[in-house]
Amino acid sequence: KQEVTQIPAALSVPEGENLVLNCSFTDSAIYNLQWFRQDPGKGLTSLLLIQSSQREQTSGRLNASLDKSSGRSTLYIAASQPGDSATYLCAVSCKTGANNLFFGTGTRLTVIP
Amino acid sequence: KAGVTQTPRYLIKTRGQQVTLSCSPISGHRSVSWYQQTPGQGLQFLFEYFSETQRNKGNFPGRFSGRQFSNSRSEMNVSTLELGDSALYLCASSLGAGGHNMIYNEQFFGPGTRLTVL
Numbered sequence: 001k002q003e004v005t006q007i008p009a010a011l012s013v014p015e016g017e018n019l020v021l022n023c024s025f026t027d028s029a030i031y032n033l034q035w036f037r038q039d040p041g042k043g044l045t046s047l048l049l050i051q052s053s054q055r056e057q058t059s060g061r062l063n064a065s066l067d068k069s070s071g072r073s074t075l076y077i078a079a080s081q082p083g084d085s086a087t088y089l090c091a092v093s094c095k096t097g098a099n100n101l102f103f104g105t106g107t108r109l110t111v112i113p
Numbered sequence: 114k115a116g117v118t119q120t121p122r123y124l125i126k127t128r129g130q131q132v133t134l135s136c137s138p139i140s141g142h143r144s145v146s147w148y149q150q151t152p153g154q155g156l157q158f159l160f161e162y163f164s165e166t167q168r169n170k171g172n173f174p175g176r177f178s179g180r181q182f183s184n185s186r187s188e189m190n191v192s193t194l195e196l197g198d199s200a201l202y203l204c205a206s207s208l209g210a211g212g213h214n215m216i217y218n219e220q221f222f223g224p225g226t227r228l229t230v231l
Contacts, residue, residue: 034219034220041227042224042225043117043222043223043224043225044222091156093218099144099146099161099168099169099205099218099220100146100169101146101148101156101158101205103148103155103156103157106155
């Protein structure tokens with residue numbers, strides 16, 4: 001069974017810092033990996049999706065990388081802002097054509113003004 | 114383009130009752146997946162529907178069921194509610210058919226239905 005781990009569980013940084021969130025998964029036979037953010041009590045907002053054949057994706061200040069063979073992904077946030085404060089979740093899909101996502105437990109990020 | 118909508122947003126039920134939650138996907142999306150989120154277990158997959166057929170199912174008891182209509186709207190039902198069913202229930206939609214085109218795989222989530230079982 002696929003297991004997804006995110007480290008650290010919580011992170012506090014001062015505004016303006018660059019930071020990296022980590023995600024690891026046990027079964028490298030993934031189809032894609034998606035990063036989400038979740039604000040308290042809210043649903044999930046999709047940030048980036050990386051197909052298994054890709055190495056990275058970028059959107060604005062966000063860059064996600066994928067190393068499928070080692071079972072790792074990182075989400076890099078440049079020049080962090082207080083509005084980036086949220087829980088960040090990574091999720092992997094393991095079956096072609098299916099949308100069963102396995103989620104990590106998330107990293108709670110606080111950006112201090 | 115409207116996002117994924119879920120109704121109701123909040124529900125309070127008592128043990129033994131049943132509940133039905135509704136999800137309307139993004140227009141044009143044919144896949145709807147349901148997830149349960151609790152502080153202890155995190156986000157767990159319940160089931161996925163595509164073109165009115167259940168395509169995949171997670172490891173939940175038979176009290177949890179769902180269906181999808183011809184307009185892609187989906188409902189999930191929980192019968193004989195237990196205290197442990199208290200959770201945020203999220204649905205997600207995608208274009209759905211999979212394949213190698215990335216736009217078919219990205220999932221978009223609704224705001225969730227907060228269910229409290231007393």
